[in-house]
């Protein structure tokens with residue numbers, strides 16, 4: 022069975038819901054379909070939660086009632102029989118009534134997560150009822166019955182496998198629909214896989230049922246070799262291996278959620294990024310093949326801070342790096358890039374929530390300098406060190422741009438540069454021209 026995931030815009034209007042339904046049923050194959058909330062819904066639910074945090078029930082109520090109106094209109098446009106219209110309207114009214122009940126209680130992260138889960142619960146209810154109304158044998162699988170995270174907030178793949186497999190054995194069912202994004206945590210409370218997490222759900226479910234393929238459907242033709250919003254002349258990359266895709270997703274390719282690659286890679290299931298607007302186009306396939314000696318793509322991540330710790334004590338000493346890294350560990354701050362010399366070390370981070378405290382601690386070990394407003398540019402491909410010339414080509418493209426750090430050799434798949442955010446566009450364009458467009 023294949024797993025197909027459609028994001029918010031693909032189910033963003035009744036017309037798009039009808040298109041998706043037609044699309045997933047056209048070939049008659051059995052499928053498991055993961056859906057996001059209708060586009061804009063999760064953002065509105067976040068906003069409702071903000072009002073509740075601020076004890077402003079009227080503010081929350083305004084948004085809830087506006088959303089209710091829109092959804093009821095969608096119901097009217099989506100279904101053809103009064104019976105189904107009534108049934109789905111009742112469900113939607115119950116959901117929005119429920120959202121209003123948070124007015125009179127203490128509001129914490131736990132309540133917020135319940136609120137955030139409603140978008141996917143509604144969109145999947147709507148689409149599965151539409152499929153059934155049009156005569157398709159479709160079944161709605163409640164993700165809250167099998168998607169689970171453990172005490173470290175990591176998905177529990179064994180639990181997910183064990184609980185989803187018995188639900189999908191009926192050979193007469195053509196389409197299983199389930200919710201992306203939402204799950205239960207180790208306490209059994211409603212939780213989620215972070216914003217954009219529906220891709221992750223698809224990958225986890227794919228791994229859990231040993232799907233033959235995981236398809237992520239969006240509105241662009243696969244992963245591009247550079248950011249099409251920033252540079253001219255980008256083109257889709259036909260194939261990436263799992264590592265390359267993970268680097269690109271982490272370093273800024275918005276099409277795929279960074280965590281999504283891991284479960285698919287682990288289960289060795291190909292992931293395809295496909296375009297609903299051009300369903301026959303090949304898109305991007307992510308699998309375990311390596312195309313030797315090929316640079317595939319460039320991505321960039323902004324809002325990066327570099328910290329340099331310089332110390333005479335580092336010279337010929339051991340244990341210095343451990344002390345430095347322990348500080349970042351204590352304050353739960355992941356490090357992206359690292360460069361060392363005999364007398365200093367520079368690291369880059371993107372989470373600055375604990376920056377001031379981290380700097381205080383680091384000052385015990387040396388002279389600390391901080392550079393803000395930086396950007397990591399990551400060049401991805403088969404960069405195995407015995408290949409020659411790749412570093413030189415990337416460096417040559419950046420010859421007119423000040424570079425704060427360079428990192429190469431950490432994996433076989435990337436070379437990363439840390440530059441000023443203000444040089445990002447120039448750097449990405451030059452890399453595209455040099456690496457892909459033969460200039």
Ligand code: ASP
Pocket residue numbers: 028029057058063064140201202215216217218219220
């Ligand atoms: N609806 C969630 C969000 O907007 C999850 C997703 O769409 O992937 O973040």
Ligand code: MG
Pocket residue numbers: 028217220276278
């Ligand atoms: Mg997304």
